[in-house]
Amino acid sequence: MKRYLLLVMISLICLITNAQENIQNDILRSIVERVHYLNDYISFIADKSNSIETRLYYKKEVLNMFIGKGYPYEEDGIHKDGVKIMISSINNTNTHTKLVRQYFNGLVNLTYGEVLIECSQSTDMKVDDIQKIDDEHFVCFCYYYQAFRGQNNGKTIYKDITRKKIKCYVERQETEDGFEYSVLFGDLYAVETK
Helix, strand or coil: CHHHHHHHHHHHHHHHHHHHHHHHHHHHHHHHHHHHHHHHHHHHHHCCCCCHHHHHHHHHHHHCCEHHHHCCEEECCEEECCCEEEEEECCEEEEEEEEHHHHHHHHHCCCCCEEEEEECCHHHCEEEEEEECCCCEEEEEEEEEEEEEEEECCEEEEEEEEEEEEEEEEEEEEECCEEEEEEEEEEEEEEEEC
16 A cells, blocks of 8 residues: 555656646747747847838837836836846947837837847757746746847948847746747846857
């Protein structure tokens, strides 16, 4: 009897561990997908070959990817003016911070003739320290690289690669096919620029 109970307990522990790994893999997959969408939207906003209407449309759409849609929100009882983004440059050792809605306005108005923005491959992204808030809510950070190149008449004027860290708020939602993980972004940090 003791042996049977021990086997049942071991089986339950394995099932729970496997379920937790599946949840973490699903969260990771959802975050990586959303970071790529975020980068695509940022690229569309900065791309001068797109019409101004298209760029403004994507600016509005990208704000929907952020908690509070980039506007004031409350977190852990603390009022915040909106999601912030840290900006860095290889030309300036000081970083500065802007609200994301202001940053996206700046992207629309960049003075380069052409802007290319690329995100690291999924295999180069790292999701760190997934914390369970409750059965449906999780929070973590995602690290990735973003390459930026500004050109005029086909000549590169400025380029950098920045390691980014973005806060991710994940909500598990039940669907007909099982569970789905919805991701909203929080503050975005520049960890290193080279």
